[in-house]
Amino acid sequence: MHSSRADSRTGSQLPRSSAATFLQLPGGARVVSHPELTTALESEMVRSCGAHLVVVRRDDELPGWPTIVLNRDHTQSHWGWLKRMHVLPEAQGAGIGSAMLDAAVDICRSVGLSQLYLTTDGQSGPVDFYGNKGFVEVGRMPRNTLAADGSLHDEVYMVREFENAQA
Ligand SMILES: CC(C)(COP(=O)(O)OP(=O)(O)OC[C@H]1O[C@@H](n2cnc3c(N)ncnc32)[C@H](O)[C@@H]1OP(=O)(O)O)[C@@H](O)C(=O)NCCC(=O)NCCS
Incomplete structure (x- = not known):
């Protein structure tokens, strides 16, 4: 599944190649490529x-x-x-x-x-x-x-x- 998203820091629309993609795995895991970089996600990744x-x-x-x-x-x-x-x-x-x-x-x-x-x-x-x-x-x-x-x-x-x- 593809969807475009807005960059919350600049307000500009990111190119379609940066849109989030999802892959649902058995067992509940979800692979997300190009996720929306929220403050919470950034903090969690750094930690x-x-x-x-x-x-x-x-x-x-x-x-x-x-x-x-x-x-x-x-x-x-x-x-x-x-x-x-x-x-x-x-x-x-x-x-x-x-x-x-x-x-x-x-x-x-x-x-x-x-x-x-x-x-x-x-x-x-x-x-x-x-x-x-x-x-x-x-x-x-x-x-x-x-x-x-x-x-x-x-x-x-x-x-x-x-x-x-x-x-
Ligand atoms: C290398 C880099 C990080 C230095 O940052 P900067 O903010 O320009 O450096 P500063 O202003 O703090 O300079 C500190 C001193 O280093 C010297 N210096 C800066 N860049 C230098 C370089 N490429 N080679 C040699 N000396 C350098 C400065 O002349 C200064 O010397 P002084 O204290 O005698 O006046 C920066 O120039 C840079 O990003 N360069 C391009 C990308 C890069 O090469 N990154 C490193 C890859 S790991």
């Missing part, structure tokens, strides 16, 4: 997937929203992934990236993580940004990502270890 959000607001804009994704398995519960670390181009160079990273690191320390991992483009600069913030390269996937100029860039794995971690 149950074990993630911490950092949100930057500037007036009505949302220039950055990194996430720390935690591992469910107890063998890897001592570290997290930093995902979606990105500042909108027009807001870059104003200290937002540093502030977001500092906030993410504070969260990691406060919940007792001992490592924070991330991946980033190996050729276009952020490696130095993270290097200056205590992250070190621990591996790379060669020719992993297609860049705007048509070349293939390495994807770099970086980690920051926390000295005073409890885990």
Whole structure:
């Protein structure tokens, strides 16, 4: 079943490809693709997937929203992934990236993580940004990502270890 829906944040109609679809399974489970993103659903997803959000607001804009994704398995519960670390181009160079990273690191320390991992483009600069913030390269996937100029860039794995971690 398909139905279009309105985006409550903008009032605009989302394209039909974003409409909710349902699949009813035996036993009562229901698979919903493209569900309406209500505040309650977002809160539940963040809670149950074990993630911490950092949100930057500037007036009505949302220039950055990194996430720390935690591992469910107890063998890897001592570290997290930093995902979606990105500042909108027009807001870059104003200290937002540093502030977001500092906030993410504070969260990691406060919940007792001992490592924070991330991946980033190996050729276009952020490696130095993270290097200056205590992250070190621990591996790379060669020719992993297609860049705007048509070349293939390495994807770099970086980690920051926390000295005073409890885990
Ligand atoms: C990398 C990024 C997150 C930095 O955020 P930002 O808000 O622009 O950074 P800040 O303004 O806090 O800059 C802090 C310092 O890092 C430096 N810096 C910023 N971007 C840099 C980069 N790409 N490479 C090297 N240094 C960088 C700044 O010059 C500044 O140095 P200073 O303290 O000596 O003045 C942001 O530029 C970005 O989103 N870039 C595009 C997407 C991206 O590469 N994301 C990372 C993928 S994981």
